[in-house]
Amino acid sequence: MIELTIGFLLDLIIGDPNNPYHPVRGIGCLAKRFETIFRRLFKNYLKAAGLITWILTISVTFIITFWIVNACKSINLYFGIIVEGVLIYFCIASKGLVVEGYKVITFLLKDDIEGARKQLSFIVGRDTASLNKEGIIKAVVETIAENMADGIIAPLFYAAIFGAPLAFAYKAVNTLDSMFGYKNDKYMDFGFFSAKLDDIFNYIPARITGILIAISAGILGYNYKNSLKIYKRDRYNHTSPNSAHPEAAIAGALGVELGGANYYFGKLVEKPKIGDKLKEIEINDVNKTAKVLYLSAVIGFLIAISVRTIVLMYI
Numbered sequence: 001m002i003e004l005t006i007g008f009l010l011d012l013i014i015g016d017p018n019n020p021y022h023p024v025r026g027i028g029c030l031a032k033r034f035e036t037i038f039r040r041l042f043k044n045y046l047k048a049a050g051l052i053t054w055i056l057t058i059s060v061t062f063i064i065t066f067w068i069v070n071a072c073k074s075i076n077l078y079f080g081i082i083v084e085g086v087l088i089y090f091c092i093a094s095k096g097l098v099v100e101g102y103k104v105i106t107f108l109l110k111d112d113i114e115g116a117r118k119q120l121s122f123i124v125g126r127d128t129a130s131l132n133k134e135g136i137i138k139a140v141v142e143t144i145a146e147n148m149a150d151g152i153i154a155p156l157f158y159a160a161i162f163g164a165p166l167a168f169a170y171k172a173v174n175t176l177d178s179m180f181g182y183k184n185d186k187y188m189d190f191g192f193f194s195a196k197l198d199d200i201f202n203y204i205p206a207r208i209t210g211i212l213i214a215i216s217a218g219i220l221g222y223n224y225k226n227s228l229k230i231y232k233r234d235r236y237n238h239t240s241p242n243s244a245h246p247e248a249a250i251a252g253a254l255g256v257e258l259g260g261a262n263y264y265f266g267k268l269v270e271k272p273k274i275g276d277k278l279k280e281i282e283i284n285d286v287n288k289t290a291k292v293l294y295l296s297a298v299i300g301f302l303i304a305i306s307v308r309t310i311v312l313m314y315i
Contacts (some may be wrong), residue, residue: 001308004159006085007092008301012294014089016096023090027172031057031179039190046189054176054193061172066165087164091171093151094297098290101140105286108133127263137281142258144289145213145250146243150174152293153212153300154205160304161311173201184265199241206242208303209296210235210249216295217253222288227252230275234259237272244274250292251275254285 034053042049065087073080100123107116116136117128124139131139154174159167177198180191210231218224230252231245237259238244244259251258255278261270 001305001312002081003084003088003163004156004301004304004308006082007088007159007164008156008297010086010089011092011094011096012297014095015099016093017090018096023087023168024171024175027057027061027168027175028179030060031172031176035180035190047192050180050190051193053180053190054197057176058169058172062165062169065168069164084164088155088159088167091155091159091164091167093147094293097144097147097151098293101144101286101290104136104140105283108136108283125264127266130263134281137283137286138256138258140286141250141254141256141281141289142247144286144293145246145258148213148246148293148296149206149209149242150202152297153209154202156300156304157205157208157307160307170201173198202242206245208300210245212296212299213246213249213253213292215299216292217249219295220288220291222253222292223255224253226255226276226278234272234274237274239271248274250289253292254281254288255279256281256285 031053034056035049038049038052039046042052069080069084069087071080072083104116104119104123107113107119113133113136116133117131120131120136120139121128124143126139128136128139154170155167158170176194177191179194180187181195181198182188182191214224214227214231217227227249231249234248234251235245237248247258251274255276257273257275257277259271259274261268263269
């Protein structure tokens with residue numbers, strides 16, 4: 001419980017430590033090394049190469065984290081608790097999501113559309129060069145909402161079950177999907193299992209996130225009834241089985257329309273729309289989304305603490 005509290009509070013206070021020594025960067029380097037090796041060994045069986053890369057990356061990440069935590073606790077229990085708390089902190093990104101979103105909005109407040117487009121390109125996969133102000137705001141809201149599941153609730157969920165080792169293993173799952181889970185010529189086969197297994201690991205957290213957004217919307221005085229309505233109706237309006245859950249809940253809470261067609265790598269991709277356009281989306285909707293994120297994170301943390309308490313009772 002203390003480890004979770006340390007990790008959660010460090011994230012709220014400090015945010016994402018964006019530096020070249022971030023452990024998640026290490027996971028990425030490990031995965032690229034395995035990719036190079038197994039692409040060469042299984043060049044005619046890329047799905048198998050991708051699966052082996054996935055298994056080894058997740059396993060090594062879990063084992064190393066487990067060893068670090070237990071080695072530190074064997075030296076001194078309190079030292080080990082602090083170290084595990086710091087490791088959990090590296091897995092959560094609540095403040096980081098808001099900060100990155102606000103960086104984009106800062107340019108819009110200065111009427112610098114080009115600057116906003118460039119800043120947005122750092123946090124989304126879609127092409128941003130032709131987006132107007134409304135499209136930029138919508139992209140920020142969608143990104144914050146979607147990443148609440150894998151950036152906050154999922155790490156808390158897995159940390160509650162088995163502490164930092166499982167939280168880091170989940171982070172490796174998420175990292176592999178972001179690296180290899182593309183439907184292009186290079187990764188269609190190699191990244192097949194990375195994408196599918198990420199969907200499985202995010203299945204429960206995504207649904208918890210959607211419900212937490214609706215609850216938070218009600219507490220904050222937003223339209224929680226519409227949030228639940230749109231969540232129920234549009235939660236599968238996405239190519240991903242998970243992404244639309246938080247997006248639908250936030251769209252309903254704000255009374256805006258999300259989703260729809262966007263360009264990716266110069267190609268127009270048609271996507272279902274999420275929510276009803278009860279009003280035009282505006283900059284203040286990013287502020288509202290940030291408030292929902294923080295409250296959902298706090299509620300998610302309290303649930304994680306409760307789950308962790310129950311788990312420890314039976315270990």
